[in-house]
Amino acid sequence: MGVQPTTERGRRTRERIVAAAAEVVAQKGALGASLDEVGERAAASRSQLYHYFDDKSDLLRAVAESTNEAVLGAQDDLFAGLGTWPGLVRWTDALVALQEERGGVGGCPIANLLGQLGERDDEIRAVLSDGFDRWEASIRAGLTAMVASGELRADADADWLAASTLASLQGGLILAQARRDPLPLRRALDGAIRLIATYRTTTKA
């Protein structure tokens, strides 16, 4: 790994490089992105790039980390509500609304990087896997809270339901991306919600 910045100015330079790299990767793909283009976009010299990052793979790992933060960070407020049924529904509605805005374009940024780099760079695969783990943990925490509050029955397996819900979300995003249509995501998340609803203690589903 390259040098970690010790000054505020250094931290900002490193962040600027990672942000520029993320933009170039989004446009050209991870394999098509060049360090020259990243440097140009970040207004950073070659020596600055190599000060903070060993090589392209090291920079792409930083992009994967910042992608995790961006994707999960954008859901922070929604994650906080996952411990109640209305909060769970609100989270799925927000995910579908985002795909409606985008016309299904783009898919999940974490999954996109996985598709490009997962079989090529094991360290980056591990970073992205960690992003999914954190995502699943947030869902699981919400389901566990609903079991604790009695909103879900005690036999609801939060581990299984969280894994299954994240899979529905990821698969729904792929199908939405393929079809340029948010409907597959809505159907996938309706499936996840309906499954969880079979464990509700109230009859409203």
Next chain:
Amino acid sequence: MGVQPTTERGRRTRERIVAAAAEVVAQKGALGASLDEVGERAAASRSQLYHYFDDKSDLLRAVAESTNEAVLGAQDDLFAGLGTWPGLVRWTDALVALQEERGGVGGCPIANLLGQLGERDDEIRAVLSDGFDRWEASIRAGLTAMVASGELRADADADWLAASTLASLQGGLILAQARRDPLPLRRALDGAIRLIATYRTTTKA
């Protein structure tokens, strides 16, 4: 589009080129694959390549088509059984067994191409979307047959359940790929099966 072969010999040459291209794409990624490498692997000259394919994008579209055929063709026998409950379970077991063999490596070849090319080439995206459509149609046909036979209740929405099941499968494959572990796929498909089971007319689930 390049020239379609009119002779058996021409058809075989074209197929050999597409097969070689699929291998190079699997190794180097769609963006990293070069026509020179494809030609070398297929023992085909540059002029043969350009006889059958206009350009790299045209060749990649043929790779996408052959990927659809390979992925769906491998499930043909299993699709045929989807009209009964044991057949549905057998299909999911086979999908999980394949990932157990592979240790989760590789993910879904259609989704991988989508992740690499979906935002770069709209014609290839449409080919891959068609692959998903056919996959979903096979699942839907099975569910519709189960409704017709009375194995599922008449209020089972086969369109929704097929879309939701394919999403579970795709998302489970991504998470299995990220974690190098077939468990997320098993959990995702168990979720899909459990949801469909809520529509069974018998009590065995």
